[in-house]
Amino acid sequence: MRWSRIGIRARITGGSLLIAMLFSVVAGILIYNQVRHIVNDGEIAVLESIEAPYRTALAKGGADFDRPGSDLFAAVVDPSGSRKVDTLPKALRRMIPELIEHNGETRTFTAGGVTYLVRITSVETSSGEWHVIAARNGEAAASVLSQVTWLLLICIAGINLAFALASWLIGTAALSPVDRLRRSARALVAKPGTELLPVGPADDEIAQLARTLNELIGELRASTERERQIVSDASHEFRTPLAILQTKLELAQSQATTLAEMRADVASAQQTLLRLSALATSLLELSRIDAQSGRGSATVDELSSELADAADRGRLRVGRGDVVIDFSVDTSPGRPSDDRLVAVSAHDFGRICDNLVNNALAARPEAGHIQMSLTPTPHGVLLAVEDEAGGMDEAFLPHAFDRFARDATRSPSGAGLGLAIVSGIVAIAGGTVNLVNTPGVGLRVEVELPFAAERGD
Known part of the structure; x- marks a missing residue:
């Protein structure tokens, strides 16, 4: 049987029993040797x-x-x-010459099928050397040792069986919360809902596991809800432009009487297609952000160059309007070294800038001033994009980063994905986004991005 197929309870019991047997055998050997030593010392005495x-x-x-x-x-x-004195058994008496040869020793001899413990000593007197032989039947000591051996074996076996039973019961009690978690998880799979796994009153490893699994379940449910909401919102966002596009094309086909009218209808349809294309692009960006796990990296100089390019792209979108887009980069001598890496790629940084500029342009496309700045800090860089579009509705601020959330007073025609994309990229980089809203004046978006590891680390 493979070890991996054995249950945890059986593993705990088996491992504990093996350890108990090892210690009990060692203890039994030590006890037996000690008892034998005591018995031998008693016999010698x-x-x-x-x-x-x-x-x-x-x-x-x-x-x-x-x-x-x-x-x-x-x-x-x-x-x-x-x-002069002789009470030795006959079989041992015949061995007296041999016994005397072992003068000064205490030894075991077998005579007539009986084992004797014999001690031979000599005493010097004026008449010569005398020998004193003392003997005792060794069967009594052997019987005592045999009884001790059996007693130890029985005790060791009983202790090991009791230890195995106790280990099984302890393992059962320790794993009972796991069984409850498994049953609860099976119930959650069979009948999805808002319930979570039960957390025991004790703050032990199993309770910590239950809390961690509950956090995972919460994240999965939130992710599922976000996906469902995205599908629902995307369907709604696509349905309206598609209906408009279909209507305009039908009108161009059925009611346009001149080439100019047809061109106007086609141009309107193209605008709707552009909106659909932008929406699809934003959804693809959000999907990529959700799937992205690793951070990019770029130097401060690379981000500065990308900031300038983003300002140019914004100016191209404005055309000849009265909107002014400026940018600035802190070049003070005390700023951090330019070879430090920021935890965002230049491409993603450009997407952040583009979305913030587009939001500002959508708020006031006909005129105004948009200021972009990049300032290195001791812990990273600070990107700020500030406009003069009158700010944001205070009631909308808590939902500003939600997907498909739109402030009707600031961007009535947008898809509501710009700030969500910015928030997603910044979250992957480990940074923060802060909205500084001044109603009636404008909105300032501050993006803090931390430094990554040094180049080559």
């Missing part, structure tokens, strides 16, 4: 207690020895090899 009276008696020169207690074995061998 018993052997020392068996031999101690004999060693004391020999050190004092005595020769009267008492027999050890039951289940305790001892032998005292004099320098000639005679046994």
